[in-house]
Amino acid sequence: xxxxTVIAMGSVREAVGWSTRIVEAKGSVKELLLTLKxxxxxxxxxxxxxxxxxxxxxxxxxxxxxxxxxxxxxxxDLELQLEDGDRIWLLDNPPxxxxx
Numbered sequence: 001x002x003x004x005t006v007i008a009m010g011s012v013r014e015a016v017g018w019s020t021r022i023v024e025a026k027g028s029v030k031e032l033l034l035t036l037k038x039x040x041x042x043x044x045x046x047x048x049x050x051x052x053x054x055x056x057x058x059x060x061x062x063x064x065x066x067x068x069x070x071x072x073x074x075x076x077d078l079e080l081q082l083e084d085g086d087r088i089w090l091l092d093n094p095p096x097x098x099x100x
Contacts, residue, residue: 001024001025001026002024002025002026002082002083002084002085002086003022003023003024003025003084003085004022004023004025004032004082004084004085004086004087004088005020005021005022005023005085005086005087005088006020006021006022006023006032006036006087006088006090007019007020007087007088007089007090007091008020008021008090008091009089009090009091009092010091010092011057011092012044012047012048012058012090012091012092015038015039015040015044015047016036016037016038016039016044016090017038017039023035023036025082026082027081027082028078028079028080028081028082029060029062029072029077029078029079029080029082029088030045030049030075030078030079032082032088033045033048033049033060033078044090048060048090049075049078051075052074052075053073053074053075053077054072054073054074054093056093057092057093058090058091058092058093059071059089059090059091059092059093059094060072060073060078060088060089060090061088061089061091062077062080062086062087062088062089063086063087063088063089064083064085064086064087065085069089
């Protein structure tokens with residue numbers, strides 16, 4: 001088991017009912033998301049992920065140590081194995097605004 005910090009922001013925070021938790025987990029990011037539950041009892045994975053990757057509305061960010069954050073967009077990204085100290089951010093995907 002490893003300890004990871006999960007940060008929920010925006011509508012994800014509203015869905016789960018908390019903003020930050022340190023969670024003991026094992027396995028992949030996907031397995032972590034399957035164990036986290038919304039207030040209605042649905043898994044965070046079901047809330048945020050479709051069969052081909054994350055839902056356009058949401059963004060999952062993964063930070064390990066001092067490495068630059070990575071956006072986990074595709075199913076294969078969610079298979080990353082968790083390590084002690086990882087941080088997983090669950091948030092709304094900001095809209096793209098074009099123009100200048």
